[in-house]
Amino acid sequence: DTGVSQDPRHKITKRGQNVTFRCDPISEHNRLYWYRQTLGQGPEFLTYFQNEAQLEKSRLLSDRFSAERPKGSFSTLEIQRTEQGDSAMYLCASSSRQGPNYGYTFGSGTRLTVV
Amino acid sequence: GNSVTQMEGPVTLSEEAFLTINCTYTATGYPSLFWYVQYPGEGLQLLLKATKADDKGSNKGFEATYRKETTSFHLEKGSVQVSDSAVYFCALRGTTDSWGKLQFGAGTQVVVTP
Numbered sequence: 227d228t229g230v231s232q233d234p235r236h237k238i239t240k241r242g243q244n245v246t247f248r249c250d251p252i253s254e255h256n257r258l259y260w261y262r263q264t265l266g267q268g269p270e271f272l273t274y275f276q277n278e279a280q281l282e283k284s285r286l287l288s289d290r291f292s293a294e295r296p297k298g299s300f301s302t303l304e305i306q307r308t309e310q311g312d313s314a315m316y317l318c319a320s321s322s323r324q325g326p327n328y329g330y331t332f333g334s335g336t337r338l339t340v341v
Numbered sequence: 342g343n344s345v346t347q348m349e350g351p352v353t354l355s356e357e358a359f360l361t362i363n364c365t366y367t368a369t370g371y372p373s374l375f376w377y378v379q380y381p382g383e384g385l386q387l388l389l390k391a392t393k394a395d396d397k398g399s400n401k402g403f404e405a406t407y408r409k410e411t412t413s414f415h416l417e418k419g420s421v422q423v424s425d426s427a428v429y430f431c432a433l434r435g436t437t438d439s440w441g442k443l444q445f446g447a448g449t450q451v452v453v454t455p
Contacts, residue, residue, distance in 0.1 A: 230384070257441055268345075268430050268445030269385070281440065317384065321441055330441070332377075332384035 230333035232318050238339045239308055246304045247336045251320030258301050259330065260293055261317040262286065269317055275301060308340045343368040343435045347446035350428075354421055354453050362416040362449045364405075364431035372433040374398075374407055374414040375443065379428045388416075388429070426453045 231250040239245050251258050256277050261269035272291070274282040277298035287293075290308075295301040305312055315337050319330035348363040366372065373392045377385040389398030394409035405416045414431060431446040 268447050271442050274440060334384040
């Protein structure tokens, strides 16, 4: 068990480009979450998957954002037509069914810089 | 809606000093409360938790007690070490978010000097 893996660790992109991030959760965890963390702030919830189903989305997740979790394993988060305001750390976390009472396991995050 | 308020940092302490980080929350019902720690370049790690009023969470010398009457969950450690330098986040899971959504505070940076 190597924990939650996120790739890439860092991404620099030009405004208007599309980017995609990947998250590999702990293998036996059926719940997966995406959060966004801006400098000096706590993480903000973006979306939640239980197995392959996306069950909850924050209004922070604009139409330019899309997340998938095919086959209930890894997940991708895509941002289309990036804007400078998208610059942030994108965190993935996973948990088992009992996880909400015991906390998640977070990945190290993908830091996005839009120039 | 639910919210979490933490004391602002940075908090700078000498080694072996006593640490307190204040956390208060707004939520209906009885949320679950958590403290997470983030070391430089790493993801958030669960430090401790409490799921009902008067519960005390503890781990690695850190403690926090769920106080319903004051809607607080202050983090304390009796004698900090340089290795405790990190950003600490208070978080809650609301009673309607049983599937796991967490609401985080803004974080408090702690710097411990030798």
